[in-house]
Amino acid sequence: MAKLLSCVLGPRLYRVYRERDSGRTQSSVPGTPAAITTSPAGSWESYYQPRALEKHADSILALASVLWSISYYSSPLAFFYLYRKGYLCMSKVVPFSHYAGTLLLLLAGVACLRGIGRWTNPHYIQFITILEETHRNNSPENKKQLSAYNFDFKSWPIDFHWEEPSSRKxxxxxxxxxxxxxxxxxxxxxxxxxxxxxxxxxxxxxxxxxxxxxxxxxxxxxxxxxxxxxxxxxxxxxxxxxxxxxxxxxxxxxxxxxxxxxxxxxxxxxxxxxxxxxxxxxxxxxxxxxxxxxxxxxxxxxxxxxxxxxxxxxxxxxxxxxxxxxxxxxxxxxxxxxxxxxxxxxxxxxxxxxxxxxxxxxxxxxxxxxxxxxxxxxxxxxxxxxxxxxxxxxxxxxxxxxxxxxxxxxxxxxxxxxxxPVLLIRRTKDEIITTTVPDDIMSNRGNNLLLKLLQHRYPKIMGEESLRAVRQWLEASSQLEEASVYSRWEVDEDWCVSVLRSYQTEHGGDFPWSVGDDISADGQRQLALFLARKHLHNFEATHCTPLPPHEFQIPWKL
CATH class of the missing domain: 3.40.50 (Rossmann fold)
Incomplete structure (x- = not known):
């Protein structure tokens, strides 16, 4: 009966993962079959297969959960409607509470039927046995066996707590x-x-x-x-x-x-x-x-x-x-x-x-x-x-x-x-973090993030003339336009690196830096454009387009 109760109260099992090295997942509990078997064609059957009773009971409970969620979000409108119709009076509420109580009893009965369905399934019995053993003894061996299953995460044992002694050293x-x-x-x-x-x-x-x-x-x-x-x-x-x-x-x-x-x-x-x-x-x-x-x-x-x-x-x-x-x-x-x-x-x-x-x-x-x-x-x-x-x-x-x-x-x-080091990746067709229209690249709030970072780190460089030059560079929506702005101001990258390294050697690396105070306006513009290019890369895509692996890189460091 204890095992039956565990099946009634246990988590939903979604999947049993296949092992990569062996051709079959071996059972770790005596008297139970392997969790995964191969079909005659050699393909893997990695989804957990519930028995009919568990499957249908799960469907009913899932539907009830969705309906409850919908009623939760629509409750303010429903409350207002019932109030206007005069249904929020004692004579109407009491019969409704009886119906609600009956419905809860029916759902509890469905949950019990689901538990019986699980109890008759040796795969679920194997899973719940491993889960209970892991809760009693969260050893690496038990955890490895449990990691072969995907189930409701609320039942997963705790792996790390913020107050663990090792995290307080x-x-x-x-x-x-x-x-x-x-x-x-x-x-x-x-x-x-x-x-x-x-x-x-x-x-x-x-x-x-x-x-x-x-x-x-x-x-x-x-x-x-x-x-x-x-x-x-x-x-x-x-x-x-x-x-x-x-x-x-x-x-x-x-x-x-x-x-x-x-x-x-x-x-x-x-x-x-x-x-x-x-x-x-x-x-x-x-x-x-x-x-x-x-x-x-x-x-x-x-x-x-x-x-x-x-x-x-x-x-x-x-x-x-x-x-x-x-x-x-x-x-x-x-x-x-x-x-x-x-x-x-x-x-x-x-x-x-x-x-x-x-x-x-x-x-x-x-x-x-x-x-x-x-x-x-x-x-x-x-x-x-x-x-x-x-x-x-x-x-x-x-x-x-x-x-x-x-x-x-x-x-x-x-x-x-x-x-x-910081790298900002700006989507040139971003439709989410722009404040006007997607085509207006200058309304992309990534620009503001870059400017605020550069103004904080290099306040002497980021004067009015430098800001104007960087904004012209940010206006470019293609690599060709970027290169055009960059070449217009004749940015000498070797000179920029030497100036920054010289300051870093003399004053250290803590921001904000006072570099640029004794440099001409043309030199400040060059430094500003050089730093902007090192801190922001464009990616020609919309907001939700996945970033390709080759576009991911570690930020530039002096």
């Missing part, structure tokens, strides 16, 4: 403060009375901002956290995860962040390969509807690097909701996992982010300055201009306040606090 890091250090955007008011009066005056606006951020705003900003979208993408995610595990020996792991959220990660180790780039770990930060299973992780993976992908809080196997604080906490435990469990030095870690993933990448670069380099693909400087673009103009004040208080993705401000 470096006391000077102050890890206890890592998850709570976001940049402030509004100054604190001085004086108790003034502070109290301001809070009272701002209370209605703050309530409105809170409601917008936690309902419409968060879901618009991170559509990948919406359950219905995840349900629609589930077959694609399962296929992508199977590819990472079966073809690249990917290792899945559950990390617990300081806020209690569980973060779903995938690691592919290339350190034993012949390619030298395999010694570098690329941590990938996905977009607002991206998952590591099918996201930007494939670019550095196919380029030969070791990679570590993770899903935002609330995406696929990760729990929580993707607010900036939770995002930073998740990124923090991912970095700690890479350093203390995967044994990569910070100097061997590269941060690669696509689109909205630039927020967590720049936060990590700011918080872990020893990290080797940062590559930002199709990212932006600040969320406010992009939010104002898609919302009515009459909402300008509310949108600005909501973003600043609850959804503040201030990438440029965070990136300017990083001292290492």
């Amino acid at each position: 470096d006391s000077q890091r102050g890890l206890s403060h890592r998850g709570v250090s976001l940049l402030r955007t509004e100054p604190l008011h001085r004086g108790t009375a003034d502070n109290f009066l301001n809070r009272v005056k701002k209370l209605p606006c703050q309530i409105a901002s809170f409601l917008v951020a936690h309902t419409l705003g968060r879901r618009m900003l991170y559509p990948g956290s919406v359950y219905l979208l995840q349900k629609a993408l589930m077959p694609m995610l399962l296929q992508g995860q199977a590819r990472l595990v079966e073809e690249f020996n990917g290792r899945r792991a559950k990390l617990v962040a300081c806020d209690g959220n569980e973060i779903d990660t995938m690691f592919i180790d290339r350190r034993g390969m012949s390619e030298p780039q395999g010694q570098k770990l690329v941590i990938c930060c996905e977009g607002n509807a991206g998952f590591y299973e099918v996201g930007c992780l494939s670019t550095p993976l196919e380029a030969g690097y070791s990679v570590l992908g993770w899903n935002h809080p609330g995406f696929a196997g990760s729990t929580g909701v993707p607010f900036p604080q939770n995002e930073a906490n998740a990124m923090d435990v991912v970095i700690q996992f890479a350093i203390h469990r995967l044994n990569f030095q910070p100097q061997d870690i590269v941060l690669y982010a696509w689109s909205i993933g630039g927020f967590t990448a720049t936060w990590a670069a700011m918080s872990y300055p020893e990290i080797s380099a940062v590559v930002l693909d199709a990212s932006f400087d600040d969320l406010v201009p992009l939010a104002l673009k898609v919302m009515p103009d009459s909402w300008r004040t509310l949108v600005t306040r909501t973003v600043r208080q609850h959804l503040n993705l201030n990438n440029a401000e965070q990136l300017c606090r990083y001292q290492g």
Whole structure:
């Protein structure tokens, strides 16, 4: 009966991975058959095959879950409609509660039938036995056996906790403060009375901002956290995860962040390969509807690097909701996992982010300055201009306040606090992070990210004349136009390198630099264009076009 109860309460099993080296996955539990068998044609049958009772019961429960999700999102409209029709009275609510209770009992009965179907399936019995044994003893051997299965990630044992002793060795890091250090955007008011009066005056606006951020705003900003979208993408995610595990020996792991959220990660180790780039770990930060299973992780993976992908809080196997604080906490435990469990030095870690993933990448670069380099693909400087673009103009004040208080993705401000090499990849046909029309390349917020970075690092070089020259270069939408602007100002790259190296030798490498103060306007323009070209590369594509592996490169370093 204990095994039957485990089958009723156990997770859904999606897939049994095939082994690459042996022709068959061997059973590790006595008395149970192999988890995977080959067909007469020699092809692999790697999807778990449920019995009829389990299959039909799963379909009913999945339909109930989708209907519940739809009713959740439509509940405000439904509530308003029922109120107008007079259905929200005691005489109507009481019978409805009886119907709801009966429905819950029926669903519980369906779950029990599903458990019976699993109980009669030796493949599921083998899986649940391994899962229970791993929860009792999370040894490497048990974990290796469990990694042959893909199932509901909420039942996956914890692999790494942010408070693990190994992650606390470096006391000077102050890890206890890592998850709570976001940049402030509004100054604190001085004086108790003034502070109290301001809070009272701002209370209605703050309530409105809170409601917008936690309902419409968060879901618009991170559509990948919406359950219905995840349900629609589930077959694609399962296929992508199977590819990472079966073809690249990917290792899945559950990390617990300081806020209690569980973060779903995938690691592919290339350190034993012949390619030298395999010694570098690329941590990938996905977009607002991206998952590591099918996201930007494939670019550095196919380029030969070791990679570590993770899903935002609330995406696929990760729990929580993707607010900036939770995002930073998740990124923090991912970095700690890479350093203390995967044994990569910070100097061997590269941060690669696509689109909205630039927020967590720049936060990590700011918080872990020893990290080797940062590559930002199709990212932006600040969320406010992009939010104002898609919302009515009459909402300008509310949108600005909501973003600043609850959804503040201030990438440029965070990136300017990083001292290492940076590469920005700008999509010349980007339709998402432009504020006017896709054809207007000068409205691409990647331009603002570049200019803010250069102005912070080289303030003496980036004067008015230099800014004008760099903007002319940014206006170019093709390599031919870029080269034309570059040659018009007769940029001498050897001279630029010698000037920068001379300053670095004399004053050190910490930004901001005062180089350019005693250089002519023509020399400053040359340096500005040289630095712009080293920090930004164009990619002729739209926002969601996958970046080819040959376009991924480590940023320039003096």
